[in-house]
Amino acid sequence: MDYEVVIGCEVHVELKTKTKIFCSCPTDFGGEPNTHVCPVCLGLPGTLPVLNKKVLEYAIKAGLALNCEIAQFSKFDRKNYFYPDLTKAYQISQFDLPICKNGYIDIETDKGKKRIGITRIHMEEDAGKLVHQGNTITTSAGSLVDYNRAGVPLIEIVSEPDMRSAEEVVEFLNSLKAIIEYTGVSDARMEQGSLRCDVNLSLRPVGQIEFGTRAEIKNLNSFRSVERVIQYEIDRQVDILESGGKVIQETRTWDESKGRTYSLRSKEDSDEYRYFPEPDLPPVIVMEDYIEKLRAELPEMPKEKRRRMIEKDGLPEYDAGIITASKALVDFYDAVHTHYGDAKKISNWIMGELLAKVNAEGIELNALKIQPEQMAALLKLVDSGEISGKIAKKVFAEMFETGNNPGDIIKKQGLMQISDETALKTMIEQVVETNPKSVEDYKAGKTKALGFLVGQIMKQSRGQANPAVINRLLVEKLNSM
Amino acid sequence: MTISRLTIHELHELLIKKEISATELTKEHLDRIRRLDSNVKAYITVTDELALKQAEAVDKKLAAGEKIGMLAGIPMSVKDNLCTEGIQTSCASRMLEGFKPQYNATVLEKLKAEDFVMLGKVNMDEFAMGSTTENSAFFHTRNPWNPDCVPGGSSGGSAASVAADLAVYSLGSDTGGSIRQPAAFCGVIGLKPTYGAVSRFGLIAFASSLDQIGPLAKDVTDIALIMNAISGYDKKDSTSANCNYPDYTASLNKSIKGMRIGLPKEYLGEGIDSDVEAQVLAAASKLEDLGAHVEECSLPHTRYAMPAYYLIAPAEASSNLGRYDGVRYGLRVQAKDVASMFCETRKQGFGPEVKRRIMLGTYALSSGYYDAYYLKALKVRNLVKQDYDKAFTQYDCLITPTAPTTALRKGNNQNPLTLYKSDICTIPTNLAGIPGLSLPYGVDRNGMPIGVQLLGKAFTEPALLQVAYSLEQNTSLTRLKPNQGKGI
Numbered sequence: 017m018d019y020e021v022v023i024g025c026e027v028h029v030e031l032k033t034k035t036k037i038f039c040s041c042p043t044d045f046g047g048e049p050n051t052h053v054c055p056v057c058l059g060l061p062g063t064l065p066v067l068n069k070k071v072l073e074y075a076i077k078a079g080l081a082l083n084c085e086i087a088q089f090s091k092f093d094r095k096n097y098f099y100p101d102l103t104k105a106y107q108i109s110q111f112d113l114p115i116c117k118n119g120y121i122d123i124e125t126d127k128g129k130k131r132i133g134i135t136r137i138h139m140e141e142d143a144g145k146l147v148h149q150g151n152t153i154t155t156s157a158g159s160l161v162d163y164n165r166a167g168v169p170l171i172e173i174v175s176e177p178d179m180r181s182a183e184e185v186v187e188f189l190n191s192l193k194a195i196i197e198y199t200g201v202s203d204a205r206m207e208q209g210s211l212r213c214d215v216n217l218s219l220r221p222v223g224q225i226e227f228g229t230r231a232e233i234k235n236l237n238s239f240r241s242v243e244r245v246i247q248y249e250i251d252r253q254v255d256i257l258e259s260g261g262k263v264i265q266e267t268r269t270w271d272e273s274k275g276r277t278y279s280l281r282s283k284e285d286s287d288e289y290r291y292f293p294e295p296d297l298p299p300v301i302v303m304e305d306y307i308e309k310l311r312a313e314l315p316e317m318p319k320e321k322r323r324r325m326i327e328k329d330g331l332p333e334y335d336a337g338i339i340t341a342s343k344a345l346v347d348f349y350d351a352v353h354t355h356y357g358d359a360k361k362i363s364n365w366i367m368g369e370l371l372a373k374v375n376a377e378g379i380e381l382n383a384l385k386i387q388p389e390q391m392a393a394l395l396k397l398v399d400s401g402e403i404s405g406k407i408a409k410k411v412f413a414e415m416f417e418t419g420n421n422p423g424d425i426i427k428k429q430g431l432m433q434i435s436d437e438t439a440l441k442t443m444i445e446q447v448v449e450t451n452p453k454s455v456e457d458y459k460a461g462k463t464k465a466l467g468f469l470v471g472q473i474m475k476q477s478r479g480q481a482n483p484a485v486i487n488r489l490l491v492e493k494l495n496s497m
Numbered sequence: 498m499t500i501s502r503l504t505i506h507e508l509h510e511l512l513i514k515k516e517i518s519a520t521e522l523t524k525e526h527l528d529r530i531r532r533l534d535s536n537v538k539a540y541i542t543v544t545d546e547l548a549l550k551q552a553e554a555v556d557k558k559l560a561a562g563e564k565i566g567m568l569a570g571i572p573m574s575v576k577d578n579l580c581t582e583g584i585q586t587s588c589a590s591r592m593l594e595g596f597k598p599q600y601n602a603t604v605l606e607k608l609k610a611e612d613f614v615m616l617g618k619v620n621m622d623e624f625a626m627g628s629t630t631e632n633s634a635f636f637h638t639r640n641p642w643n644p645d646c647v648p649g650g651s652s653g654g655s656a657a658s659v660a661a662d663l664a665v666y667s668l669g670s671d672t673g674g675s676i677r678q679p680a681a682f683c684g685v686i687g688l689k690p691t692y693g694a695v696s697r698f699g700l701i702a703f704a705s706s707l708d709q710i711g712p713l714a715k716d717v718t719d720i721a722l723i724m725n726a727i728s729g730y731d732k733k734d735s736t737s738a739n740c741n742y743p744d745y746t747a748s749l750n751k752s753i754k755g756m757r758i759g760l761p762k763e764y765l766g767e768g769i770d771s772d773v774e775a776q777v778l779a780a781a782s783k784l785e786d787l788g789a790h791v792e793e794c795s796l797p798h799t800r801y802a803m804p805a806y807y808l809i810a811p812a813e814a815s816s817n818l819g820r821y822d823g824v825r826y827g828l829r830v831q832a833k834d835v836a837s838m839f840c841e842t843r844k845q846g847f848g849p850e851v852k853r854r855i856m857l858g859t860y861a862l863s864s865g866y867y868d869a870y871y872l873k874a875l876k877v878r879n880l881v882k883q884d885y886d887k888a889f890t891q892y893d894c895l896i897t898p899t900a901p902t903t904a905l906r907k908g909n910n911q912n913p914l915t916l917y918k919s920d921i922c923t924i925p926t927n928l929a930g931i932p933g934l935s936l937p938y939g940v941d942r943n944g945m946p947i948g949v950q951l952l953g954k955a956f957t958e959p960a961l962l963q964v965a966y967s968l969e970q971n972t973s974l975t976r977l978k979p980n981q982g983k984g985i
Contacts, residue, residue: 062701096862
């Protein structure tokens with residue numbers, strides 16, 4: 017039988033606030049275990065949560081960027097369960113009245129534009145982290161808990177089950193990531209865990225309207241694992257259905273190294289969270305003018321930015337698509353563009369040299385040493401003929417490494433292009449003298465010899481000679497012989 | 498004159514006239530605790546060193562001619578569910594035995610700023626669940642009027658310590674009557690303030706939407722003075738009310754002439770002890786004598802308040818008490834894996850009443866039961882609130898019994914349902930979030946004190962204090978002392 021796959025996503029995004037959602041502990045990564053904690057995020061007896069206003073602001077901004085309705089009345093609820101990383105035995109979350117609902121993202125597919133619905137966005141707190149001692153869980157002597165993450169603000173973005181392939185999911189996640197990044201409310205980096213995705217996947221016979229039973233797959237920490245898990249789950253569920261079995265509703269976890277999913281818990285075990293309204297926090301009332309103020313603060317979104325790059329800057333759609341996929345890249349492009357006019361040349365350098373280096377060295381775009389003004393200066397040096405394109409690549413590598421100015425690098429390493437005719441004529445004299453055979457060949461009509469001689473001169477000038485000038489002078493010289 | 502019998506404002510006069518020093522006053526109380534608390538058993542922890550240090554600081558201020566606040570140097574006790582920095586805060590539970598918070602409850606920070614003197618932490622029903630203080634995991638507290646009777650609960654240690662003059666005043670907490678009922682049983686005054694008037698930060702939660710901290714004291718003026726110190730907005734408690742707070746003593750001397758007072762019929766009659774009812778009616782007629790208009794009124798949903806309360810409070814408790822899992826602090830019972838550790842810790846750490854309420858609350862919140870129990874209870878809560886709202890369009894305050902009976906006999910309180918009924922007059926107040934004050938008004942046939950309760954609209958504590966004060970000034974029935982022979 018032919019099956020259609022139906023996929024929805026739950027995406028957790030860590031908000032980039034300075035402090036936690038209900039206390040003033042820092043949210044910074046990488047502190048010694050249990051150093052970013054206080055009585056409130058540790059849930060010590062008698063302590064009470066106080067909502068960080070920035071969290072509300074960021075959640076609303078994310079909602080607006082994802083075309084959501086913002087609830088003027090929403091509230092927090094407690095999600096109760098026992099786990100050592102959960103300091104209060106409940107997570108403060110939002111259940112039936114989330115801050116945002118009914119949004120969407122438009123994605124590009126091979127069949128054209130497709131709209132993926134956003135069911136809701138709610139605010140919640142992160143839990144701590146268990147650190148198992150020893151190599152494996154079976155030989156582990158015990159576990160330690162680090163509560164530095166406890167109380168770090170998250171938003172959970174729930175999509176409609178609108179996606180029909182792994183490609184659509186990846187496209188959805190890429191667009192979502194870019195939009196979130198643009199709003200500035202999160203770094204949205206999957207590798208670092210500031211964007212985490214759970215996938216809900218079910219199959220149904222092609223043509224059937226009702227959804228099949230779904231499995232929820234957790235623990236996906238890269239776009240690649242999202243793609244892999246979807247293929248794996250499709251295969252697993254097809255096998256079950258084809259052999260006459262039934263898919264059970266359950267939560268599964270992805271094992272990246274083994275390339276397979278495992279059952280974590282079935283629905284019966286997992287759905288008893290005893291949600292009820294959080295009595296320690298009053299309802300969240302948001303005024304219309306506050307929402308409008310935040311809407312006005314939103315920067316241009318990737319879609320609009322892309323259109324503008326194509327229409328105003330004259331960039332090809334492909335270039336615009338690559339650059340707008342990342343906020344940091346767009347910012348870099350924009351900054352270079354304010355100093356340098358030729359958009360296509362900028363995009364060539366970004367897509368070529370810059371991204372190659374970034375990918376090869378695994379550097380974060382917002383941690384670049386090379387500054388946009390320096391990049392613009394480099395392009396100008398090429399345009400004015402002070403250095404050749406080839407040398408420019410060498411200079412760029414140095415700039416990328418050190419953050420030094422291109423002018424300084426060129427001066428220090430003596431990389432300036434030589435167009436001075438006197439200097440070049442001396443070089444030509446020498447090369448012609450030491451290569452009589454080639455000169456003879458040229459005279460005999462073998463034009464190939466000219467190229468050889470030019471190459472020799474370039475070599476002697478360590479690549480700095482201006483090839484056009486050499487060509488002209490060399491032909492003059494040979495013809496005069 | 499017995500110094501230990503005096504009130505805050507009386508002692509304050511003596512202090513500023515230098516007729517007594519804060520250290521002498523504190524020593525006198527510590528001495529009484531040493532001699533008499535083995536009979537009352539109010540204190541879990543006596544912080545004598547700290548108390549003397551605090552008293553000394555006040556004496557230094559006095560010696561230097563500095564002005565001192567009304568509560569400065571006055572020895573008091575604190576219910577053991579209010580967090581005290583570096584001092585055991587046990588909630589009278591094995592679970593938190595030895596737990597020393599790193600922070601003070603906001604109320605204690607406020608009292609510290611007033612140069613208070615803390616004698617120690619007093620007994621209670623475990624996690625404030627109970628009406629007799631017999632649910633303490635450590636020991637039972639006795640009623641200073643009759644050692645065979647309970648002091649009430651859950652703030653039994655607070656009420657007993659004040660009644661036995663082992664503290665000038667005390668701080669308790671009230672979730673369904675836990676300040677007012679023990680105040681009534683022990684013949685002292687207790688106030689449950691409006692929800693949000695006193696910060697809950699540092700109060701170990703039982704039921705967050707119902708809990709309030711409040712004072713127990715020997716006269717109405719003292720209650721007003723304590724309220725001046727502990728009430729107010731606190732940014733650490735999101736449910737605390739950001740509004741103007743009055744000087745609670747300002748209304749005391751005002752006449753109650755023309756005040757309209759309702760006498761809700763649902764709080765009288767069946768289930769109410771006849772002596773108790775007689776005293777409530779006596780208080781009402783006294784108020785009429787003083788110029789108030791008293792008339793019968795009705796709060797028709799009163800009978801549904803108790804079942805609603807016993808769904809809402811346990812539901813919140815089941816969540817609030819989830820954190821006692823042995824991972825971070827308090828009791829941990831080692832076991833073969835994490836889940837067993839949770840289970841064993843909670844099995845051994847909690848007493849039967851706490852477990853009963855956790856079970857009840859867990860059940861009420863479970864999917865499939867939520868709508869029928871918890872949600873329905875919330876609707877009832879709304880109806881109870883509306884009853885009061887309506888009544889307060891006609892009346893400035895209401896007068897009722899604080900409890901259906903006087904102090905219960907000890908060791909006779911095994912049936913939880915019977916016990917739950919002893920909170921029947923106080924529970925609706927917490928559901929509505931309004932203030933309630935219990936005032937002693939005479940004794941019953943056995944010589945045990947009777948409490949009358951005054952209820953008012955949210956943030957009308959000054960009116961309640963005004964009515965209570967006029968009763969206090971015009972009868973001898975409000976300032977009662979345990980019978981010397983029978984009591985301690």
